[in-house]
């Protein structure tokens with residue numbers, strides 16, 4: 609258990625070195641567009657490695673990376689591991705369920721022990737908002753921390769791979785209408801996507817949800833709010849569907865999953881309200897028949913599995929940048 613902290617906008621010095629290089633990647637909020645573009649460009653340069661017979665470059669040879677996942681994950685944990693291996697780092701996946709944290713060891717004591725094993729990076733997923741930030745505040749100066757999702761706060765690497773996928777399909781963001789649909793209230797992904805899309809001057813960012821699944825003052829995030837799915841989908845170029853985060857819900861926010869699907873489920877008929885070339889995205893895990901119909905999730909407009917593949921290149925970019933690999937030698 610860690611002491612709860614309320615993460616807000618971080619001072620730039622928390623994530624960047626004195627010369628403006630990325631050291632930790634904890635949140636997109638407050639990072640400049642130039643840096644986000646650098647991440648996307650570097651990820652693009654790593655894409656070709658995936659197509660090579662030997663999918664490896666020696667950029668992080670000799671570096672040791674610990675994946676510390678205190679919450680379940682399929683996509684994020686495995687793509688971080690693959691990304692580290694493709695950069696030739698030594699990567700350790702801590703199995704928290706059989707680690708000494710189960711015997712009462714504090715998070716910070718666990719970290720001290722991992723530091724003593726000459727680690728260079730911690731990739732952290734935790735159910736408490738602010739956990740990655742707290743760890744970053746306590747690690748030795750040579751260690752980088754990447755946030756792989758903390759509570760309801762942020763999932764910045766997911767947002768970067770989403771933006772990367774949007775740019776692959778749609779190019780310039782400034783002319784695009786993008787709708788994020790579903791449980792915005794509990795979604796760290798939505799929060800990070802909104803910060804990334806607005807920093808990169810996206811034409812229009814919409815959120816579509818029932819009132820009970822929207823944060824108070826959501827408009828302050830720089831989004832247009834819709835409560836009707838069909839109104840909100842009108843002419844959008846990108847539809848991002850979100851899962852209902854039942855594990856984070858307290859109280860009855862919805863009548864039933866059936867009722868939610870009736871009003872907010874993305875069916876082929878409803879998708880017709882979007883632009884005919886619109887792409888459909890979802891960070892996963894997908895709940896078919898709750899937020900999205902299988903015909904849409906598996907349909908021709910879906911890029912859901914491309915998002916997963918792109919996660920490897922984007923995480924390679926972030927790991928190499930945080931560990932000080934200069935641009936130009938990336939691939």
Ligand code: CP
Pocket residue numbers: 680681682683684685757766891892893
């Ligand atoms: N998108 C995402 O974070 O998926 P996982 O929970 O499987 O990592």
